[in-house]
Amino acid sequence: MTILKSPWTDDRGRKEQLDDHIQHSRTAYFGFQKVAAAEKQPRVSRHFDAVARRYDLMNSLLSFGIHHAWKRTAVRMLGLAPGAKVLDVCGGTADLAILAARSAGPAGRVVVYDINRTMMSYGRPKAAAARLENRIDFVQGNAEALSFPDACFDAAMVGFGIRNVTHMKRAFAEMHRVLKPGGKLMCLEFSKPAWPVFRWIYDQYSFYVMPLLGRLIANNRAGYLLLTESIRLFPTPRELAKVLSDIGFSDVRFRRLTNGIAVIHIGTKKTP
Numbered sequence: 001m002t003i004l005k006s007p008w009t010d011d012r013g014r015k016e017q018l019d020d021h022i023q024h025s026r027t028a029y030f031g032f033q034k035v036a037a038a039e040k041q042p043r044v045s046r047h048f049d050a051v052a053r054r055y056d057l058m059n060s061l062l063s064f065g066i067h068h069a070w071k072r073t074a075v076r077m078l079g080l081a082p083g084a085k086v087l088d089v090c091g092g093t094a095d096l097a098i099l100a101a102r103s104a105g106p107a108g109r110v111v112v113y114d115i116n117r118t119m120m121s122y123g124r125p126k127a128a129a130a131r132l133e134n135r136i137d138f139v140q141g142n143a144e145a146l147s148f149p150d151a152c153f154d155a156a157m158v159g160f161g162i163r164n165v166t167h168m169k170r171a172f173a174e175m176h177r178v179l180k181p182g183g184k185l186m187c188l189e190f191s192k193p194a195w196p197v198f199r200w201i202y203d204q205y206s207f208y209v210m211p212l213l214g215r216l217i218a219n220n221r222a223g224y225l226l227l228t229e230s231i232r233l234f235p236t237p238r239e240l241a242k243v244l245s246d247i248g249f250s251d252v253r254f255r256r257l258t259n260g261i262a263v264i265h266i267g268t269k270k271t272p
């Protein structure tokens with residue numbers, strides 16, 4: 001087994017993930033591979049078509065079930081009021097939407113918004129099994145151009161999805177646009193573990209064990225290597241907090257989970 005030097009990219013690499021550089025260079029990262037910016041989204045869609053059937057199972061196996069606790073914490077931090085209208089961007093198989101629908105109660109409404117119909121097709125039966133089908137709608141579309149009017153949601157969330165969006169600032173700006181003043185944003189995303197020894201163990205696990213399990217269980221080694229690589233190019237929690245503040249969110253704060261493997265960012269749309 002090769003011992004990796006740090007596979008975590010430097011600030012220059014991370015800047016290349018942001019809209020300004022992508023617009024200028026017309027290239028974007030797909031894992032560690034640089035592709036034409038226009039190519040990224042179709043590749044991401046093909047990836048999720050391939051992993052959709054085993055997506056929930058793999059999430060639970062690879063995270064030892066911890067992702068459920070992260071998601072519960074993230075939705076709790078949104079502090080949803082009864083009757084809240086919530087948008088779940090890149091909502092996929094609806095885990096966050098189900099938690100949000102429970103939290104917002106019978107008068108609440110949640111929209112799962114995802115570019116990939118196959119991923120959402122695995123979310124619908126889960127919403128029905130939770131008896132929440134009347135509170136959760138599924139809408140297909142691109143996070144970079146949300147198909148909703150301005151100021152119509154009390155909360156917007158994105159869980160483990162923003163890494164996949166080509167122009168992430170544009171997607172956050174769209175979430176800001178559709179939030180009511182005072183509305184809350186929540187972003188749950190993977191990040192870099194804080195302790196070096198733990199980070200090294202996590203790197204070995206991510207580069208060797210995860211792709212192997214991806215191959216054995218989902219017949220998709222490349223997809224799980226892609227997950228591992230894209231995490232290592234993503235902005236740090238502080239950098240992401242600045243992106244959100246620059247877009248116009250106030251009171252931006254973040255909380256590291258499990259030594260920083262995942263991070264929750266919360267921001268508020270300013271009231272005029």
Ligand SMILES: C[S@@+](CC[C@H](N)C(=O)[O-])C[C@H]1O[C@@H](n2cnc3c(N)ncnc32)[C@H](O)[C@@H]1O
Nearest residue numbers: 090091092114115116119142143159160161164
């Ligand atoms: C890793 S999954 C996350 C699913 C879910 N939020 C969760 O936490 O389990 C990422 C999702 O983002 C969706 N996605 C990727 N790019 C998108 C885009 N530009 N617009 C909308 N959804 C997108 C994918 O189709 C996929 O369902």
